[in-house]
Amino acid sequence: MLKQLTYVQVWVHDQDEALAFYTDKLGMELREDVTVPEMGNFRWLSVGVPGQDVSITLMAIPGPPVFDEDTRKQIQDLLAKGAAGGLFFTTDDVRSAYEDLKGRGVEFTQEPTEQPYGLDAGFRDASGNHFRMTQAS
């Protein structure tokens, strides 16, 4: 049977920009950054929350031979529209994390707000991916 979740994939508009955002702004650590010439310079780029083994692969949206140009464009459109998914995090202190991230220029979609399940806040990366951090009550 399945044993463990190891990676989740996130589409990004620009890998360099995403790497800077996820590490410098969100405080994640770089896990892998490997470019493979025989795969058309495919770049496997992953980051993660320090102390947790699950990694996030920051995946550029590929053109041919992976996707035809129409498909690539559709994914780019969905990403920019905020329709390409998101990630949920926990934190011990939403208000302090909010102040930290806001100070680093992170674009918030929701300030820390009391919810039935705790206190949470929402934000986005430059590509349009949505994130939520929750402090359980």
Add this chain to the structure above:
Amino acid sequence: MTTLVHPARHLLRARDLADARYPDDLDVPALARAARMSPAHFSREFRRTFGEPPHRYLLTRRLERAAALLRNTDRSVLEICLDVGLQSVGSFTTAFGRAFGLSPAAYRAAHPPAATRVRIPTCVLQAYARPQPSTNGEDGRARRA
């Protein structure tokens, strides 16, 4: 580092503003400024990108939040109307009835206490529970409320 920004990303920022600032005195020109577009161009592009005009998105966001407050709090209908950024309780009641098929008071009575329901992240709730445009015709009156 300079990266070309997808045009829809600016529209998404405006939609995020509607989701975040619906309690405030927010209108289409303010949303258009967030997207760095003229109001007319913004309305066209928003509709093309998200499938409905921005004023309707904002109204249905307000109605969705009002429904959540009716289910989750004991605040009065008037208070909730003002909480979600609408000024006229008459227009609010009319728009709410068109969207949900019940008056605000009847809607509240039809739902079990919040504590008995599963805890779903609010961003998920907001995405799924917003009333559909087709059930919410004649939104102009509430918009001008």
